[in-house]
Amino acid sequence: MSEKKPALWLRIYTILIYGYIYLPILLLIVFSFNTQKLNVRWEGFTLHWYERLFQDQDVLEATRNTLIIAFTSTIVATVIGTLAALALQRYRFPGYTMAESALYIPVIVPEVVMGISLLVFFAQIHFRLGLATITLAHIAFSIPFVTLVVRARLHGFDRAIEEAAMDLGANELITFWRVTLPTIMPGVLSGALLAFTLSLDDYVITYFTAGPGATTLPLRVFSMVRFAVTPEVNALSTLWVLTVFIILLIGQIARRKQTQR
Amino acid sequence: MPEVHNDLSAQKSSLVKTLRESPKAQGLALISPTIIYLFIFMILPMILVMVLSLLTRGPYGNVIYRINVDNYVRLMDPLYLRILWYSLSIAALTTTFTILIGYPLAYYIARAQARQRSLLLFLILVPFWTNFIIRIYAWIMILRTEGFLNNLLLNLGLIKVPLYILYTPTAVLIGMVYEFLPFMVLPLYTSLEKIEAAQLEAAADLGARPWRAFMRVTLPLSVPGMIAGSILVFIPAMGMFVVPDLMGGAKTILVGNLIRNQFLVARDWPFGAAASMLLLLLTLAVTLYYTRKAGFGEELLI
Amino acid sequence: MKTFKMLALFAILALLLGACGGKAEEKVVNLYAWSEYIPQALLDGFTEQTGLEVNYDAYSSNEELLAKLQAGASGYDVIIPSDYTVSIMIKQGLLEELDFSKLPNFTNIGEEFKNPEYDPGNKYTVAYQWGTSCLVVDTSKVTRPITKWADLWDAEFEGRVVLLDDEREVIGMVLNVLGYDKNSTDPAQLEEAKAKFLELMPNVRLFDSDSPKTALLSGEVWLGQTWNGEAALAYQENPNIAYVFPEEGCTIWIDNLAIPKGAPHKDAAHQLINYILAPEASILITAEFPYSNPNIAALELLRTANPELYEAYMGFSATNPSPEDMQRLEFVEDLGEATALWDRIWTEVKGGE
Numbered sequence: 001m002s003e004k005k006p007a008l009w010l011r012i013y014t015i016l017i018y019g020y021i022y023l024p025i026l027l028l029i030v031f032s033f034n035t036q037k038l039n040v041r042w043e044g045f046t047l048h049w050y051e052r053l054f055q056d057q058d059v060l061e062a063t064r065n066t067l068i069i070a071f072t073s074t075i076v077a078t079v080i081g082t083l084a085a086l087a088l089q090r091y092r093f094p095g096y097t098m099a100e101s102a103l104y105i106p107v108i109v110p111e112v113v114m115g116i117s118l119l120v121f122f123a124q125i126h127f128r129l130g131l132a133t134i135t136l137a138h139i140a141f142s143i144p145f146v147t148l149v150v151r152a153r154l155h156g157f158d159r160a161i162e163e164a165a166m167d168l169g170a171n172e173l174i175t176f177w178r179v180t181l182p183t184i185m186p187g188v189l190s191g192a193l194l195a196f197t198l199s200l201d202d203y204v205i206t207y208f209t210a211g212p213g214a215t216t217l218p219l220r221v222f223s224m225v226r227f228a229v230t231p232e233v234n235a236l237s238t239l240w241v242l243t244v245f246i247i248l249l250i251g252q253i254a255r256r257k258q259t260q261r
Numbered sequence: 262m263p264e265v266h267n268d269l270s271a272q273k274s275s276l277v278k279t280l281r282e283s284p285k286a287q288g289l290a291l292i293s294p295t296i297i298y299l300f301i302f303m304i305l306p307m308i309l310v311m312v313l314s315l316l317t318r319g320p321y322g323n324v325i326y327r328i329n330v331d332n333y334v335r336l337m338d339p340l341y342l343r344i345l346w347y348s349l350s351i352a353a354l355t356t357t358f359t360i361l362i363g364y365p366l367a368y369y370i371a372r373a374q375a376r377q378r379s380l381l382l383f384l385i386l387v388p389f390w391t392n393f394i395i396r397i398y399a400w401i402m403i404l405r406t407e408g409f410l411n412n413l414l415l416n417l418g419l420i421k422v423p424l425y426i427l428y429t430p431t432a433v434l435i436g437m438v439y440e441f442l443p444f445m446v447l448p449l450y451t452s453l454e455k456i457e458a459a460q461l462e463a464a465a466d467l468g469a470r471p472w473r474a475f476m477r478v479t480l481p482l483s484v485p486g487m488i489a490g491s492i493l494v495f496i497p498a499m500g501m502f503v504v505p506d507l508m509g510g511a512k513t514i515l516v517g518n519l520i521r522n523q524f525l526v527a528r529d530w531p532f533g534a535a536a537s538m539l540l541l542l543l544t545l546a547v548t549l550y551y552t553r554k555a556g557f558g559e560e561l562l563i
Numbered sequence: 564m565k566t567f568k569m570l571a572l573f574a575i576l577a578l579l580l581g582a583c584g585g586k587a588e589e590k591v592v593n594l595y596a597w598s599e600y601i602p603q604a605l606l607d608g609f610t611e612q613t614g615l616e617v618n619y620d621a622y623s624s625n626e627e628l629l630a631k632l633q634a635g636a637s638g639y640d641v642i643i644p645s646d647y648t649v650s651i652m653i654k655q656g657l658l659e660e661l662d663f664s665k666l667p668n669f670t671n672i673g674e675e676f677k678n679p680e681y682d683p684g685n686k687y688t689v690a691y692q693w694g695t696s697c698l699v700v701d702t703s704k705v706t707r708p709i710t711k712w713a714d715l716w717d718a719e720f721e722g723r724v725v726l727l728d729d730e731r732e733v734i735g736m737v738l739n740v741l742g743y744d745k746n747s748t749d750p751a752q753l754e755e756a757k758a759k760f761l762e763l764m765p766n767v768r769l770f771d772s773d774s775p776k777t778a779l780l781s782g783e784v785w786l787g788q789t790w791n792g793e794a795a796l797a798y799q800e801n802p803n804i805a806y807v808f809p810e811e812g813c814t815i816w817i818d819n820l821a822i823p824k825g826a827p828h829k830d831a832a833h834q835l836i837n838y839i840l841a842p843e844a845s846i847l848i849t850a851e852f853p854y855s856n857p858n859i860a861a862l863e864l865l866r867t868a869n870p871e872l873y874e875a876y877m878g879f880s881a882t883n884p885s886p887e888d889m890q891r892l893e894f895v896e897d898l899g900e901a902t903a904l905w906d907r908i909w910t911e912v913k914g915g916e
Contacts, residue, residue, distance in 0.1 A: 014369045014381075017362065021388055021442070024399030027409055031402065057603075058619075084295040091288025099292050102299050107492075108548050109307075110500025112517045113537045116524050117306035120534070123634045124309060130638065140302040143295055201392050203503060208524075212593035212638045213618030218392055223621065225398045225507065227598045227773045237395040244390045252383055318903065344914045406783045425722050427783065428769045510769030514914035526626045527906040528633060 025241055032234030049235040059236065061213075062220035065131060069216065070199040073138035078192040080139075081146025082184075088147070089154040103144040114141065115208035122209065129211030137209045138199045145198060146191035153187025193251075307541075314534035324530060332535035341519070345539070348515040351430075352498035355437040356491050359445035362438065363490070367449035368479075371456075382450070389443035397436050397507050404432055404508075428510030436504040441497070445490035452486025453479070488551050496544050516540050591616045592831040595631070595639040597818070598623060598773045600692075602851040609838045615831050623772045624729050632657055632823055639823055640832040643691050646681045646817050647731070650897040658687040659822040665833040668840030671860035679817065688819035689836060692854040694791040695884060695892060696732050697813040699775075703803040704785040711810045712740045715786065720766045725778050725787030728770035730909035731895045732814060734760065736788060739811040745893055748901035757908045764912065779804065791881040795853035798879065806881040808888040815892035817857070853882050 035044035053059060087093070088100060106114065118137050122129060161183070165175045181188070203218040210219060217240075224233045314332055317325045335341070370381045388396060403409045404427040411423040426432050456479060464474040502517030514522075516536065523533025594601070598621035606617045620639070622628045625648040631637055632652075644652060652658050663669060669689060676690040700709045704723075715724050726733050735745035737756045747753065768784045771777070775789040776797040789797075794806040820839065822832045838844055845861030848854075850872060856862055866873045876882045884892070898905060 010365060010369050013365050017366050018384060021385070021439075024396060024403055024439070025388060025391070027402060028395070028399045080294045080298060083291045087288045087291035087295075091284050091291070093285045093288035093292070095292075095296070096288075099296055102296070102304065105299075105303055108496065108544055110496060110517070110540055110544055112500040112502060112520050113307075113310070113541055114303070116520060116533065116537060117310045118302070119524065119634060120309050120313060120530070121302070121306035128638045129634075136302055140299065143299065147295070197390060201390075203392075203394060212595065212620055213591065215620070218394055221392060221394045221398075222503075222507075223598070225394060225401070227621075233398060237392075237398065240395060241387070241391050245387055248383060248386055248390065252379070340911050340914060405781060407781055510767075510771075512764075512767060512769060512913065514910075519910065519914065522910065525630045526624065527910060528626065528630045529903070529906060 028234050029238045029241070032231050032238045034231050034234075036231075049231040050239075052232050053235045053239070056232070058215065059217075059220055062215045062217045065214060066200060066217040069131060069135050069138060070196050072135050073142055073199045074192050074196040077139045077142035077195045078146050078188060081143045081191060081195075082150050082188050084143065084147045085150035085154055089151050103147055106141045106144050111202075111204035115205040118205065119208040129209060130214045133209040133211065134206050134214060134216065137205050138202065141202075141205065142195035142198055145194050146188075149191035149194060150184060150187045153184050153190070157183065310534045310537055313531055314538050316531045318529040318531050332532045333539075335532065336535055336539055341536070344514055344519055345516055345543070347513075348499050348517070349543070351434065351437065351515065352495050352501075354434060355441055355498045356445075356495045358434070358438045359441050359494050360449075360487060360490070363442055363445040363449055364483075364487075367446045367453055367486075370446075370450050371453035385443055385446055389447075393440050394503065394507075396439060397504060400432075400436050400439060401427060401508060404435070427508065428512065430509065430513055432508040433505050433513055436508045437498055437501065440504065441494040444493040444497075448489040448493065449483060449486040452483050452489070456482050492548060492551050495547060499544060499547075500540060590614060590831075591618060592828050592835050593618045593620070593638055593640045593826075594835070595620050595622065595628065595637075595641070596643040597621065600643065600818075600852055602847045604851070605839065605844050605847045608844060608847075609835060612838065613831075613834055615834065617835065626730070637823060637825075638827055640826040640828045641835055642821055642823055643818050644688075644821060645895070646679070646819070647895045647897045649688055649819055649821065650681045652821070652823075653682065653687060654897075657824055659824050659826060659829065660686050661689065661822065661836075662833060665830075666837045666840065668837050671840050671842060671845070671858050673857050673859045676817065676857040682819070688821045689840065690857040691818045691820045691839070692792075692848065692852075693815070693817040693857055694854040695808070695813060695815050695881070696727060696788060696790055697794075698786065698807040698809050699779065699789045699794045699797065700786040700805045700807060701779060701784075701801070701803055702805050703801075704782070709786060709807060712736055712813075713811070715766060715788075716763055717766075720785065722766065722768050723785040724763070724766040724768060725775050725784040725789070726767055726770050727775065727788050727790070728772040730905055732788065733770075734905060734908060735814065735895060736811075737763070739813075742811075745812070745814070746896045746898065748898055748904075750904065753901075753904060753908060757912060760908075760912045770913070776800075790854070792852050792854035795879060795881045798881070799853075806879070808880070808884065808891045810891070812891045812893055814895055815889075816895060849876060849882075853879075855882050855884075 031042070032049060033045050033047070034042055035046045035048070036042070084099075084103070088096070088103075115137075118133070118140075119129075122133050127133060157180075161179055162175050165179045166172075170178070201218060202216075203222065206216050206219060207222075210216070221233065221236060224236070313324070315328045315330065317327060317329060317331060319325050370378055370385075373381060401408075405411075406423045406425070406427065408427070410426070411420075414420045415423065426435075460478060460482075461474055464478045465471075469477065500517045500520075502515060502521050505513045505515050505518055516539075520533050520536050520540065523529045523536065527533075592615050594606075594617055596619065600621075601619060606619065610616055622631065625645050628642060628644055629648060629651065632639075632642075649658070666689065672690055676693070678685045679688075679690070682688045698709060698712065698715075705720075714720075734753075734756055737760045738745050738747050738752065741752070741755055741759060743749075743752045743756070747756075769778060772790075774793070775787065776793040778784045779787070779789070779797050780800055791806065794804060797804045798806070820836045822829060822836075826832055839848075840858065842858065842861040842864040845856060845858040846865045846868065849856050849861065849865060850869070853876065856876075862873075862876075865876065880888060
């Protein structure tokens with residue numbers, strides 16, 4: 001990397017852009033403490049909306065649903081996706097190209113189309129819409145991303161270690177479990193994290209596959225923004241941003257510790 | 262009896278043997294959960310949609326099972342083509358703006374010191390991981406008639422009458438760019454970061470001035486990043502309906518809104534399916550065009 | 564290997580739990596209704612009394628309700644369709660017949676709401692709330708008197724009008740302005756209406772059926788078309804809000820409690836409906852969402868329990884239209900085959916930017 005200091009205009013520009021990115025979020029946070037219900041003018045400081053938030057049954061249930069769906073879909077997608085990555089990276093088999101192309105579909109297909117196709121599908125087989133359908137949908141779009149990430153990790157993997165293990169008498173399964181998996185674990189975890197976030201954040205596909213009583217947080221936030229625009233939405237948003245911030249911070253620190261080792 | 266038992270266990274052990282010895286079988290075994298799952302929950306549904314697009318809607322929104330291409334003919338109507346064109350334009354504009362705005366930013370981060378770099382990246386990731394509806398809402402608060410922007414400008418005396426921004430196409434564009442900016446910055450950063458300092462120094466040694474070096478070396482080498490970013494922005498932008506819904510006042514109809522309305526309001530599923538197929542075709546075309554230029558690349562992987 | 568097996572098992576279990584979640588919760592009733600229509604206090608009271616949890620999902624229009632039900636995969640127990648939607652649903656066999664032996668509180672409903680035209684014999688529905696969709700004006704922003712829909716087309720209102728996101732309401736209104744029947748199926752008249760509607764578009768700031776009062780109160784719009792309840796709520800926050808019954812006429816509607824065919828918790832559904840019909844519960848609705856209440860026992864209770872609210876209810880034309888106002892009101896009716904044509908016009912005008 002060139003040690004030359006970047007031009008002044010570039011620095012100013014960067015600061016401005018970060019401002020543009022963060023201003024809305026900061027405003028959101030500040031106005032979560034506003035006493036005025038309509039939230040057009042600042043009237044006073046209060047924690048009232050946070051109180052309301054924690055008593056809001058719909059929000060709490062939506063959070064619970066979102067987490068259940070995210071965890072379930074992440075686990076399943078990660079397992080299936082990792083196996084797929086291994087298959088694609090190390091083996092050649094009939095139908096290889098087809099399989100590889102299939103994995104690119106969610107990247108290419110717009111969410112709207114995926115959402116309605118699942119709606120049509122579930123309607124056709126008379127499968128009632130609910131938490132299950134949302135989860136099944138989330139697994140579907142997560143698998144390709146997990147596969148992509150794990151494959152990247154497998155790319156530079158030197159199989160010599162595996163061969164050494166096998167020479168020492170370990171069979172394939174043990175080799176996989178004790179040697180391969182730990183080595184690709186960072187990739188697998190990355191994939192899992194990606195799947196988790198995709199699930200947590202998804203709105204469009206969830207919108208089409210949700211049923212009675214199966215609201216997720218993004219759906220709930222959308223309703224709140226549409227219907228009842230009170231600072232409660234701001235309070236929810238603030239907490240969300242804070243949570244993301246903390247999780248990323250932990251991830252950052254963990255990564256730093258790992259590289260220090 | 263004992264023979265049956267032997268047969269079964271013989272079968273079992275020969276299956277295991279096949280797995281052990283044939284790499285093909287192993288590969289197939291590993292990929293099968295994925296294939297099965299994706300077939301059931303992704304390919305099959307889309308085939309259903311394709312079939313649906315060839316059927317017709319009944320008077321009350323039910324489906325009549327009679328194959329025809331009426332829906333596609335109807336889609337050729339200038340009205341719908343206009344909607345399609347509009348979506349393409351917004352997607353293209355969004356992509357362009359994210360490149361214009363995001364490139365200098367990515368450049369700065371790529372060339373920053375290691376420590377600063379991780380901080381800057383971290384700061385980009387926080388809004389990126391935050392739910393996008395929340396971020397849109399933040400902009401609604403800013404852009405509405407009695408929102409932050411208007412209040413600021415009014416108080417500063419820069420304008421006399423509030424600016425009418427919310428619920429217009431401009432608002433939609435602002436929302437889209439804000440939403441997709443991280444998707445462009447990150448791949449751009451990845452590809453910019455790979456550019457060796459050595460190459461730049463070589464260019465300088467050969468007498469190229471900074472601007473020239475940028476145009477002839479940096480820019481071309483960052484094209485893969487731009488392409489990856491473009492795919493990540495253009496394709497979702499084409500099918501986007503949430504931003505126009507929330508910020509366009511339900512007046513700006515893009516393809517995504519059209520499709521959604523057909524399924525959840527107008528109840529013309531076959532027509533909606535046809536529109537989806539059209540959208541899919543477009544995104545495929547765009548993807549093929551881009552990947553022929555530079556492939557998917559690892560720039561997609563953060 | 565063991566851990567792997569355990570993980571896989573866990574995943575499958577979690578998935579099954581998620582799937583079974585719906586079935587295992589028998590102590591639940593799934594309500595699908597308009598947004599901002601049922602007070603949480605009412606639902607909480609119901610849960611307290613019966614031990615049944617209520618899942619309240621919302622839709623923004625009758626068409627959306629129909630669309631979800633026609634998707635075949637619903638699972639809702641109680642829905643609240645409007646009059647014309649009830650006719651459609653009866654024709655399509657989408658409703659369960661109500662067991663009135665389980666609805667003793669039905670007697671509380673006013674006579675004029677029993678045995679309605681859209682549900683002859685009163686077999687499938689019970690009136691929930693009724694109301695009107697007329698003109699609303701912020702008189703602090705619009706100083707001249709507004710008396711007709713045609714006024715919305717004035718150039719001075721560019722970008723200042725809110726309309727309901729409802730094709731029957733909006734296109735019906737345009738037909739009225741042209742002097743035609745709001746339920747017209749005549750293609751020539753509809754073409755005219757489409758052209759007229761397109762003329763109005765520059766004035767329309769947004770379409771909103773969920774919460775039109777928000778745009779009104781925040782100053783985004785000055786006037787427009789809204790539900791009476793929304794107008795009443797806006798009036799509570801801003802006394803400058805006026806509700807007008809325009810010369811050309813506007814819509815009267817009746818929303819009804821019904822049970823979709825194949826509802827998983829029919830018994831619980833009946834319990835909920837009966838609970839809503841009780842006067843104590845019904846006045847909660849009027850207090851929070853001031854539409855017009857067909858429950859005369861509730862209105863009686865309101866008069867003695869909360870005279871102030873009763874006066875406000877009786878005094879405001881939005882909740883209690885006068886006989887002259889009533890002359891101008893018309894029901895929306897099922898269009899039959901012409902529905903597709905209306906849908907198309909709606910898509911075309913909204914998409915033609």
